[in-house]
Amino acid sequence: MENSIYVAMSRQMALQRQLDVTSNNIANMNTAGYKNQRMLFTEFVERPGLHEKVSFVQDRAVVRDLSNGAMTQTGNPLDLALTGQGYFTVDTASGPRYTRAGNFRLNDQRQIVDAGGLPVLANNGQPLVMPAGTSDVKVSGDGTVATELGPVGKLNIVTFKNEQLMTEVGNGLYVTDEQPEPAPVETKVAQGLLEGSNVKPVVEMTQMIEVQRQYMSAQRMMDNEHERIRTMIQRLGRSV
Amino acid sequence: MRSLAIGATGMIAQQLNVETISNNIANSTTTGYKKQRAEFQDLLYQNFRRIGSTSSDAGTVVPTGVQVGAGVRVAAVARVLEQGNLNITDNKLDVAINGSGYFQVTLPSGDTSYTRAGNFKLSPEGVIVTADGYPIQPNITIPTDAVDIAINSSGEVMVKLDGQTATQNVGQIQLSTFANAAGLEATGDNLFLETGASGQAVTGNPGAPGFGRITQGALETSNVNVVQEITTLITAQRAYEMNSKVIKTTDEMMQQASQMK
Numbered sequence: 001m002e003n004s005i006y007v008a009m010s011r012q013m014a015l016q017r018q019l020d021v022t023s024n025n026i027a028n029m030n031t032a033g034y035k036n037q038r039m040l041f042t043e044f045v046e047r048p049g050l051h052e053k054v055s056f057v058q059d060r061a062v063v064r065d066l067s068n069g070a071m072t073q074t075g076n077p078l079d080l081a082l083t084g085q086g087y088f089t090v091d092t093a094s095g096p097r098y099t100r101a102g103n104f105r106l107n108d109q110r111q112i113v114d115a116g117g118l119p120v121l122a123n124n125g126q127p128l129v130m131p132a133g134t135s136d137v138k139v140s141g142d143g144t145v146a147t148e149l150g151p152v153g154k155l156n157i158v159t160f161k162n163e164q165l166m167t168e169v170g171n172g173l174y175v176t177d178e179q180p181e182p183a184p185v186e187t188k189v190a191q192g193l194l195e196g197s198n199v200k201p202v203v204e205m206t207q208m209i210e211v212q213r214q215y216m217s218a219q220r221m222m223d224n225e226h227e228r229i230r231t232m233i234q235r236l237g238r239s240v
Numbered sequence: 241m242r243s244l245a246i247g248a249t250g251m252i253a254q255q256l257n258v259e260t261i262s263n264n265i266a267n268s269t270t271t272g273y274k275k276q277r278a279e280f281q282d283l284l285y286q287n288f289r290r291i292g293s294t295s296s297d298a299g300t301v302v303p304t305g306v307q308v309g310a311g312v313r314v315a316a317v318a319r320v321l322e323q324g325n326l327n328i329t330d331n332k333l334d335v336a337i338n339g340s341g342y343f344q345v346t347l348p349s350g351d352t353s354y355t356r357a358g359n360f361k362l363s364p365e366g367v368i369v370t371a372d373g374y375p376i377q378p379n380i381t382i383p384t385d386a387v388d389i390a391i392n393s394s395g396e397v398m399v400k401l402d403g404q405t406a407t408q409n410v411g412q413i414q415l416s417t418f419a420n421a422a423g424l425e426a427t428g429d430n431l432f433l434e435t436g437a438s439g440q441a442v443t444g445n446p447g448a449p450g451f452g453r454i455t456q457g458a459l460e461t462s463n464v465n466v467v468q469e470i471t472t473l474i475t476a477q478r479a480y481e482m483n484s485k486v487i488k489t490t491d492e493m494m495q496q497a498s499q500m501k
Binding site: 020032075110116130172 | 241242243246247249250253254257277279280281282283284285288305306307308309310311312315316318320321322339340417419420422423436437438439442449450463475476478479482483485486489490492493496497500
């Protein structure tokens with residue numbers, strides 16, 4: 001009999017998580033390479049009795065919007081953006097990680113590193129090292145990095161069959177068990193540009209309002225149900 | 241509720257963004273100033289339903305998991321080392337670096353500091369010093385009877401003495417470059433210090449491969465583009481507002497939960 005309260009509660013718990021996802025999108029609206037996330041809900045059916053069927057709500061998955069973010073010009077020669085599908089590869093102690101945040105720089109060993117200091121890998125699996133005494137870095141559309149002394153290497157730009165299977169590990173990095181595949185030829189590297197996050201603030205704000213109103217309506221439903229049970233107990237109690 | 245903390249990380253990050261932008265705008269006319277840019281990263285993610293876990297007895301695998309991020313943080317405030325414009329001043333001791341490199345300055349403590357601000361002056365002893373009176377390295381002394389100073393693009397300082405026709409070489413301005421110049425530590429007064437992240441200074445003459453050239457009678461202006469800064473400022477302000485809205489919404493939802501009968 002109290003099932004309707006539990007159904008409303010399952011809705012409220014799902015909505016809370018949805019608000020968490022939306023607020024993470026809003027917090028990252030200026031994070032380079034960030035991809036907007038969306039919560040997916042499913043019905044979760046349970047059969048408490050023989051003829052009854054109660055359907056709860058459950059948050060099933062978080063999906064990423066994989067569309068490209070807006071490009072901004074930064075004037076930094078090591079800010080690289082990918083126009084199209086694909087990821088840069090960086091090296092960590094626990095294997096390669098993939099990222100679309102192209103705010104790279106040189107470290108004291110003249111390696112190209114990401115914002116967290118992890119070396120960016122070339123297609124031979126080695127970090128890209130700029131020779132000493134060079135100051136002019138040129139990155140061409142196909143990912144070839146060159147200085148005034150000639151080419152240094154080619155960035156390892158990869159893609160995956162199912163990008164939704166990639167897991168965020170924070171700091172703009174993703175990890176996956178899938179085998180990397182070469183990025184399509186249409187994907188080009190743009191030098192001096194950064195891909196912004198693809199969060200659409202207006203959409204997120206309306207989403208947040210919607211979450212709040214739905215939370216309220218679930219609340220009202222719980223209050224009404226509570227009221228109904230209380231009146232029922234009072235009336236039945238009086239007739240005895 | 242998580243979203244309360246997430247909204248707070250967003251507000252903190254945007255506040256630092258506004259602080260960076262305001263420092264850029266404040267230094268938009270500072271000689272040799274290099275603008276800074278706040279860079280953001282998403283924080284750790286919490287797995288509520290791991291990717292690849294099964295969703296039924298039949299072994300169906302969930303295509304995507306439920307991962308909720310913990311917000312945002314400032315990964316770095318990076319310096320943009322783009323060349324500033326050269327502003328012609330026609331002052332004999334104003335020199336600008338056209339390309340990479342830093343002037344070396346001897347601090348009163350004896351340590352070496354680096355600067356791009358070439359608004360040099362003469363000390364009472366005739367030594368070329370920065371606007372703060374710190375001598376440049378190597379020391380260059382201009383004789384008191386010099387009537388003209390010429391600094392060529394490779395940094396040679398030539399003077400013409402009173403009553404003479406030939407010029408005389410009195411010194412050589414040297415430049416330092418760094419593997420990662422963005423890793424230099426700014427100490428204020430247009431000065432930078434070498435750090436572990438910048439790599440060791442490589443010294444050479446202007447015009448040598450990898451070193452910029454010297455232009456006499458010009459100053460390198462700051463590379464701050466005011467219009468760009470203002471638009472970034474507006475973006476930062478709106479992002480701050482939206483994050484505060486997240487906190488307000490969460491607060492209202494928590495209020496409802498606490499008023500439950």
